[in-house]
Amino acid sequence: MSMEQLKYNLPSKIQQTNRDAVLVGVTASGNCEVLLEKGEDTAHCSVDIQTSARGFGQIWQAVLNDFAERKNAGGLKIEIHDVGATPAVVSLRLDQAIEAWENQHGQ
């Protein structure tokens, strides 16, 4: 089984960046872990994905587009280890990550 590597760069409204990195989820079947860190470009959210479920690039694009639109993710960098999580689970993890990011002390 080889993994598929996917890369996306999504325009998004700017987010606070003086936060510690956040990790949500677990690398397990039907699940994914999402690491959220400070990124380079304040107008974009960069997303790197390593997934065992090959061939779903279009769906990832759609999921991430919607995420970048509903949340402020500009200036952030996201890395995901995915083991076949459904879009519902991925969206949930992304939202959980942003929430944890925003709720850190100092917000």
Place this chain on the structure above:
Amino acid sequence: MSMTNTAWRQGQQSKAARLGRASHLVGGNSGKVVKAEQTVALLESVIQPGDRVCLEGNNQKQADFLAQCLAKVNPQQVHDLHLLQSVVALPEHTALFDKGIAKEIDFSFSGPQGARLANLVAAGKIKINAIHTYLELFGRYFVDLTPNVALIAAEAADAQGNLYTGPNTEDTPAIVEAAAFKNGIVIVQVNEIRDTLPRVDVPADWVDFVIHAPRPNYIEPLFTRDPAQISEIQVLMAMMVIKGIYAEYGVKRLNHGIGFDTAAIELLLPTYGEQLGLKGKICTNWALNPHPALIPAIEAGFVQSVHSFGSELGMEKYIAARPDVFFTGNDGSMRSNRAFCQAAGHYACDLFIGSTLQIDTYGNSSTATKGRIAGFGGAPNMGADARGRRHESEAWVKAGREAQANPKHMPRGRKLVVQMVETFREHMAPAFVERLDAWDLADSMGLNNPPVMIFGDDVTHIVTEEGIANLLLCRSEEEREQAIRGVAGYTEVGMARDKKKVEELRARGVIKRAEDLGIARRDATRDLLAAKTVKDLVRASGGLYNPPSRFRNW
């Protein structure tokens, strides 16, 4: 003296001849008892080639010993049988076709034997006449599919041949009535022969032969769902159903199709349902098998009555201790009755909710997949508008009003038929498709029309993790299609949505997202479940629920 015109008594004569051929095999006080080891000989004596034989393969209870014996008859003597069966469940059932003992079948559902059935069809060894929903099949037992021989299972017989069928009475009354009153032969396998029965479920004169089987009849636990497997997404969907549908329409009388989604609803009643102040206002009366997942809701006082299609292994003591809720006899044990419960589910319930494998853009759904012939079971009966219904209820009238496009048309009520499904299933298989696999299966199953479980024009709501689509409020086929696409998530069907139209539908309340219902995703956790493990269910029942070993780690 009236003419004993033999042309009008052929059934009676045939029966007399069959009984005569078996007379050397019977014994006991009743003159009906046949020794287990003589069962094959009995079947060879009373069954004739081409007979319509109803073999009790219920959803749960199986006349498994009789099935095994039937599979051992000499095919030279007994062949070309026409099988009538609710459920094709056991390998012995399909073996009958391999061996040429049976050649055609009318049935309703096949679980584990679905693949075998498909193979038999492909090999030309079986002719499937029709696949039915249960009540339909029972109805035909009284019209054009009356059994010549009924092979049934019961808990116990007494010396006269009266039968006790107990909690798992299931389909037996429908089968026996049809056979016994049209000169059919009724053969029963019992777990024991007793002096007295707790109660009489089948009177002795409806029974011809009684066999004390070597092992108790097999019963499949089908309606037990381990709460540990319920996901957060299922909790979210359950919250939407409770708030967005049950509370909204005031649904008191309902049926749940079995699944983890509906188990989540059952387990959320005492917690989320209670929080919303819904006790006594929703989910009071059920046509439902005794789901262990319903125990907390019963204990919390949500449930007033439950009538069941069958029983559920492990629930016997709990049911017997709650006679205010379940339908129990004077003896204290439950009596299920699939035929009556199906009638109740069709006419006396305001809502059906269930899951499925595939839904198309019209709302048609099917569980038919390539390589398997699974059938329908009871869902089409519950999941259909009851057009003959006349009595009114709050939910029925409200749904009918929502559906009424033209005020000049005669108003009528409408049953709520809800499909609840995650947009993607295991291995990222989409639940929403442009074209159901069912279209391609019609041919291989010998059908004119694709095998649809629930028709789109019966469906009133579709619930996914993306929200609820209320099809009653759609005023055109196009709106309906967009409403469905609007909750189909990131499947191809969902991604092909007209975003602007979907926004309009949302603004009109045709589509409701979780946020629109005031439900926060972060609240949708497993902590909301009234029981998170099977052991929790046992504790909730005060130790009365006794789960089968496959659900226990003790």
Place this chain on the structure above:
Amino acid sequence: MANSFLEASARERVQAVCDEGSFQEILKPSDRISSPHMALLEQPVAFDDGVVIGRATLGGAPVLVAAQEGEFLGGAIGEVHGAKMTALIAKAVKEKPRAVLLIFESGGVRLHEANAGLIAVSEIMRAVCAARAQGIQFIGLIGGAAGCFGGTGLIARCCDVLIMSEEGRLAMSGPEVIETVYGVEEFDSRDRALVWRVSGGKHRYVMGDIQALVADEVNAFRNAALAALDSGKVGFDLENLETEHAMLTQRLKQFGDCRDAKEIWQRLGLPSAEELALMPADEFVRATSVARDVARGAQ
């Protein structure tokens, strides 16, 4: 946050057991210290290689803590995972915390990493012993779905205090392994009731292999850990070793011919297996205290 210890992730358990907000992770996920072996095998990796380590306080006292994530490869120990634990324990010798908290959930050695995993297990055991020899208390918590098996089971029994829930399991050989080697007649690994009877928290408590049995609640684990901390018990000396050996000798003498935990409980005059199974933890502890002393040879 989830109340159930079983359902909580490793990170959630650390947050719930330690004093609120006190946990400071060492080697954060963003450091990306993950398994080079899994990457080479083109298998999914975890940013933290399935174990989270760091400093925290427990009841105000400084502790070091490690928690294994049972959902990542069954919590199995690979090279990096193991090295994190070994390094944490080595740190304990330097920093001298009140205790080291080890939240176990692991099937043992990560087969993908073979010898690296095996070596890691023995290095962890050696580190635990070295630290205990310096008087540092080791408190182990076991209550996850994957149980604590294989090499991790061995590590766990090197702790001073073990706290389990009835959902947790502790053993060396896993059920499937026993069945494969000795046959299904000897041990049917699909008989879940048997598996929990033999390796579950309740039986381990009766046998004296663990010191506390608690409900499946993060609070209950926290309270038991606090109580263990208070006792300050470090039993790493010759006297303790000899007591343990005596206990094992007694066990063999009393129950060596028993084929199932049920027989052991019967011999100890305990209620039926069914009754014991349904007892909540505190009731079980009360009901078995005398039998437990007998089993341990303490009576």
